[in-house]
Amino acid sequence: MSDVTPFVPIVLDLPVHNFYHWRHLCLVHLGRCSLRHHVEGDDAPALADFLWVKNDYAILQWIYRGISTELFHLVVRDGVTARDVWTALRDLFQDNRDARISQLHTELRTLAQGDNSASAYCQRVKAIGDELQELDSRVDDRGLVHALLNGLNERYAQVATLIPLLRLFPTFAEARSMLQLEDLNLARKARNPQAFHTNYGPSCAPGGGSSSGYGSANQQPRSSTASSSTRPPGVSPNYKGKNPIPGYQPQRTRSLTLRAPTPQAAPPRASCTNSSTSSASDAI
Structure with a gap:
């Protein structure tokens, strides 16, 4: 007959009050071995039967291995059967x-x-x-x-x-x-705690400012010069501080210079006196 410990892994103890579960596991294992009549019923012990005595001693060993030291000292006696120890344990847990x-x-x-x-x-x-x-x-x-x-x-x-x-x-x-x-x-x-992200506006940024949000007297307008100075070189002018386009090269714009037209010299104008004098001399 094999050891009962793997089948009854509970140690019976008075402070724990686990008699119900311990008894259930013991009865299941005894029923598997067809030995429940050793602890139940009113049949007289068959002390003259060698096989019955051998099985009864085996059940006694199972019981002693599955109870605490305190309980062992309370129920151990010479010349007892497995049913006597079983009944004594039941009375201990069901007393009062x-x-x-x-x-x-x-x-x-x-x-x-x-x-x-x-x-x-x-x-x-x-x-x-x-x-x-x-x-x-x-x-x-x-x-x-x-x-x-x-x-x-x-x-x-x-x-x-x-x-x-x-x-x-x-x-x-x-x-x-x-x-x-x-x-x-x-x-x-x-x-997996949830992550909470908070965007602080200019009026409720940590370290100062108004917590009311809009229309704060302490709110200062943002300067386009300041924002452009923080833009990395070679990044789109539309850069907003997130995900810059790598390798972006700004387009070069042609400068158109408007020049004033150069004034031209006026053609020489003939003198009226000289023309009239020449006409008169030709007539003579």
């Missing part, structure tokens, strides 16, 4: 039943998530419900969901408000799935 039920109900009403993840918080709520069921004080799914929503922290406020408004009230498993999905979304947002 009414007081334990009251304590569990109080814990369920006041349980808070705190810094725990959604999965760990749901697991604790489910464990309390399972133990109450083991003590014959079962809490239905609706009660577990209300207890779950009551202790959520502020990060899950949106989901806690949405779940009670659903047309069909969810089961505990459905509410747990919704919280786990919200937990994944919050973790994703924490890994």
Whole structure:
């Protein structure tokens, strides 16, 4: 018979109050090996049967390996069978039943998530419900969901408000799935925070100026000379400070010089006296 540790990975302990889950795993493994009758039922021990005694000792080893040292000292005795130890463990966890039920109900009403993840918080709520069921004080799914929503922290406020408004009230498993999905979304947002960009105008730039924005008395007009002086060389005149066109060469403009026309000399004009004298001499 193989070791039971891989099949029952839970260590039974009084402070943890995990008897329900530990017992469930043990019964599953014993049923697989057809040995549940060693811990259940009213059959008398078959001490004369060599195979029965061998199997009973093996089950005793499984139980001792799966409980804490404190519990081992409480239940160990000579000449006991596996059923005797099993019954002693059950009585330890179900002793003072009414007081334990009251304590569990109080814990369920006041349980808070705190810094725990959604999965760990749901697991604790489910464990309390399972133990109450083991003590014959079962809490239905609706009660577990209300207890779950009551202790959520502020990060899950949106989901806690949405779940009670659903047309069909969810089961505990459905509410747990919704919280786990919200937990994944919050973790994703924490890994990839959104970037916010702010453009400061001339009147609300950091370090001075008016925060009102437009029409500020302290606002000074921008000078085209100042903006052109900050433009990198060889960049388009339309450069606005973003994405300059590499290798841009400004076009050379031809300078047109307007010259005044050169005044021309007037033709010589004939004298009236000389012309009349020559005419008279010709007539003579």
